[in-house]
Amino acid sequence: MSTTDLVLLGVLGVLAPACGVLVFTLDSMARVTFALLASLCCVGGVVTVLGLPYLGVVIVLMMVMEMLIMAVFMIAYMMNPAGLMPMSMLHNKGGSLVVSAVVFAALVAGIFAVPWPGRTGVRPKDTTFQAGTALMGDQMLTMVTLGFVLLATMVGATVLATHRGRYDRFGDDLDQRPAKDPAGAGVGR
Amino acid sequence: MGEPGAWWTLLAAPAMLLALAVLAVAFTAVLDARDAGRPVTVAVAVRPFTGVPRAVLAQPRRLPGADVLLWRAGAVLVPVAAVLSTLVIPFGDTVLADLSVGVVWFNAMEVLTWAGLWLAGWGPDAAFSLVGGYRFLAQGLAYELPLMFALISTATGAQSLRVTDIAAAQHGLWYAVWMPVAFVVYLAGVLAFSFTGPFGYPAGRDLAGGVLGEIGGVDRLLLQAGRWLWLAAGAAMAAPLFLGGGAGPVLPDWAWSLVKTLLVLAVLVLAARRLPMIRADRYVELAWVVLIPLTIVQVLVPALVNLNR
Numbered sequence: 001m002s003t004t005d006l007v008l009l010g011v012l013g014v015l016a017p018a019c020g021v022l023v024f025t026l027d028s029m030a031r032v033t034f035a036l037l038a039s040l041c042c043v044g045g046v047v048t049v050l051g052l053p054y055l056g057v058v059i060v061l062m063m064v065m066e067m068l069i070m071a072v073f074m075i076a077y078m079m080n081p082a083g084l085m086p087m088s089m090l091h092n093k094g095g096s097l098v099v100s101a102v103v104f105a106a107l108v109a110g111i112f113a114v115p116w117p118g119r120t121g122v123r124p125k126d127t128t129f130q131a132g133t134a135l136m137g138d139q140m141l142t143m144v145t146l147g148f149v150l151l152a153t154m155v156g157a158t159v160l161a162t163h164r165g166r167y168d169r170f171g172d173d174l175d176q177r178p179a180k181d182p183a184g185a186g187v188g189r
Numbered sequence: 190m191g192e193p194g195a196w197w198t199l200l201a202a203p204a205m206l207l208a209l210a211v212l213a214v215a216f217t218a219v220l221d222a223r224d225a226g227r228p229v230t231v232a233v234a235v236r237p238f239t240g241v242p243r244a245v246l247a248q249p250r251r252l253p254g255a256d257v258l259l260w261r262a263g264a265v266l267v268p269v270a271a272v273l274s275t276l277v278i279p280f281g282d283t284v285l286a287d288l289s290v291g292v293v294w295f296n297a298m299e300v301l302t303w304a305g306l307w308l309a310g311w312g313p314d315a316a317f318s319l320v321g322g323y324r325f326l327a328q329g330l331a332y333e334l335p336l337m338f339a340l341i342s343t344a345t346g347a348q349s350l351r352v353t354d355i356a357a358a359q360h361g362l363w364y365a366v367w368m369p370v371a372f373v374v375y376l377a378g379v380l381a382f383s384f385t386g387p388f389g390y391p392a393g394r395d396l397a398g399g400v401l402g403e404i405g406g407v408d409r410l411l412l413q414a415g416r417w418l419w420l421a422a423g424a425a426m427a428a429p430l431f432l433g434g435g436a437g438p439v440l441p442d443w444a445w446s447l448v449k450t451l452l453v454l455a456v457l458v459l460a461a462r463r464l465p466m467i468r469a470d471r472y473v474e475l476a477w478v479v480l481i482p483l484t485i486v487q488v489l490v491p492a493l494v495n496l497n498r
Contacts, residue, residue: 030308053290054293058293058297065303065333071307072323
């Protein structure tokens with residue numbers, strides 16, 4: 001690992017938990033969301049510097065999209081309108097402080113206590129390819145199953161959450177066109 | 190693989206992107222003048238830029254309750270992400286940083302626009318601009334997945350995420366020819382992440398300018414620059430992804446890259462002016478019911494071609 005990488009790793013390694021702390025000290029839901037996003041982007045940077053560029057960049061890519069959608073929902077469901085009032089992310093201050101301190105100490109202790117294995121063989125040139133073959137080779141069945149389970153969960157959750165079914169929209173014989181929707185939109189409607 | 194750029198490309202790449210964006214703005218102004226029946230002169234093409242010094246010198250606009258930090262962060266993020274995306278776009282043989290995951294990098298930078306526009310909408314604490322920010326997220330959910338599949342088609346065809354590999358893999362037959370669906374969806378995606386033309390909904394006139402409604406001075410300049418910079422970056426990326434990069438007869442590589450980029454940019458500007466604005470909810474349904482299946486089938490094509498090879 002070159003000096004640049006080490007410096008980057010150090011900077012990102014400090015920034016990530018610092019932004020994490022900001023999540024619990026800021027008093028606006030929007031700022032909290034973006035502090036968390038900044039922290040996760042730093043984690044993506046750390047993963048990239050550690051030699052997994054694909055996973056690192058994908059973390060940034062996915063987290064930006066996810067946190068933005070989360071921001072919308074978090075602000076929508078805040079107790080105060082639009083989340084514009086000052087708020088705090090802290091609940092059960094004493095308990096959570098103890099839990100987080102213990103977890104942090106355990107993780108740090110783990111760094112020193114775990115007998116890290118030495119590197120066997122040379123580092124692969126293209127870790128993206130390695131990650132791909134690991135996922136799509138040996139674990140293909142797992143990934144395919146996982147994909148279908150996730151999709152089924154999403155479809156199932158949507159079906160359970162929506163109060164309008166196809167009989168509401170298309171009539172008792174499913175032949176009502178156009179569909180009886182409160183607001184028409186989109187393909188063919 | 191392309192040659193890694195010398196130190197000066199670090200300055201040349203943003204400068205070129207800016208030049209392309211300026212050309213696009215001037216082209217739009219000229220077309221506007223022509224359509225309005227005004228004489229087409231140099232002054233017409235220059236007029237959009239006369240507001241730049243005024244915007245730089247303008248008093249920053251202050252609203253009660255504005256989150257200035259997030260607001261400004263949003264305005265800065267959009268052009269910065271556009272410039273960062275050029276890191277992986279090859280110009281002829283030269284590329285600033287030939288990342289092994291170039292396509293993913295471009296995609297990640299483009300997604301930063303989601304954050305930028307939402308922040309720009311949230312920051313001023315004003316209803317219309319906030320609605321504009323939310324509109325962009327709805328639009329993002331619509332355009333992003335088809336765009337991702339379009340990008341994946343090219344990467345699958347070249348069996349590499351490196352942009353120069355993708356350009357090199359198209360010797361003889363451009364991806365635009367045998368992946369037309371991906372090409373069209375990509376161009377639509379470029380218009381969408383530039384929130385312009387048919388995808389100008391987040392900054393629509395029906396919303397008093399939406400995300401652009403309350404912003405003024407340098408911040409407004411940056412946000413609007415980001416819009417045009419993204420249009421230029423998307424056009425520049427179309428050349429290596431779908432049009433064979435710098436490949437072409439007679440002219441040197443860089444010249445072909447430039448010609449292709451300019452052509453795509455012209456097409457995008459024309460399309461942005463011609464096409465009507467699409468509401469995000471309508472486009473979500475079109476994207477999820479029609480475009481996603483189409484683009485998945487499109488990804489299947491290069492996958493099968495590669496399996497047979």
